[in-house]
Amino acid sequence: MNKQISFKLNGRQVSASVSPGESLLDVLRNRFHLGGARETCALGLCGVCTVIVSGNPVSSCLYMAPAADGEEIVTIEGLETEDALHPVQEAFMEHTAFQCGYCTPGMILMAKKLLEENPDPSEDEIKEFMSGNICRCASYGQIIQAIQAASQMIQADRMEGAH
Ligand code: FES
Ligand code: FES
Known part of the structure; x- marks a missing residue:
């Protein structure tokens, strides 16, 4: 059964209905059209899917989307400010x-x-x-x-x- 989750994504409060087996990576790419995090191994071994969840880098290919409820997520798209790159x-x-x-x-x-x-x-x-x-x-x-x-x-x- 899908679960409604809400979380902060690059500083903006968002919500999504996610299934229990859905990865955070798929939610970021497919629902929020953020293509910076990619999938290669889907096993937590390569780091191309890294995003920051409440201050800690995670492999978003293995991080289940329901666990993102209430968290603060930063992707590469959220790193720069209005007038400067990080x-x-x-x-x-x-x-x-x-x-x-x-x-x-x-x-x-x-x-x-x-x-x-x-x-x-x-x-x-x-x-x-x-x-x-x-x-x-x-x-x-x-x-x-x-x-x-x-x-x-x-x-x-x-x-x-x-x-
Ligand atoms: S895709 Fe390789 S660690 Fe996630
Ligand atoms: S994989 Fe091509 S620049 Fe790192």
């Missing part, structure tokens, strides 16, 4: 940290979470945290550089804000 988005663009771009939304959301938890991660810490996100184009070198650059940008913004 620093991680900017850094990915500057460092061309992608080739086909398929893995990029998940990578960016995961990197955002990393920098919230650890604003100045070492290269090993970046590799460890990002290890669940697979890039089939193997743009890992540029991805690491972009995350390091975003870390510097965020720290510089904080210093500026403190003055």
Whole structure:
């Protein structure tokens, strides 16, 4: 039987009628037409379907839609503000940290979470945290550089804000 759920999606209160076996990924893509999160493995192994649920990155291919009731969900489409990209988005663009771009939304959301938890991660810490996100184009070198650059940008913004 379908369940009516409501949740915050990229800052907007929304609702949907979902079936018990439906994934959050399918709801985001099919009902809300948000195509940034994609499906490849559907097994929680590749990270291309990553979205943030109430502050935590999840594999939305495995996250059942009924569990999203009352949660706050952020997808790649919700990251930029009216006048600026998120620093991680900017850094990915500057460092061309992608080739086909398929893995990029998940990578960016995961990197955002990393920098919230650890604003100045070492290269090993970046590799460890990002290890669940697979890039089939193997743009890992540029991805690491972009995350390091975003870390510097965020720290510089904080210093500026403190003055
Ligand atoms: S599609 Fe969800 S982890 Fe691979
Ligand atoms: S840029 Fe192609 S999969 Fe990562």
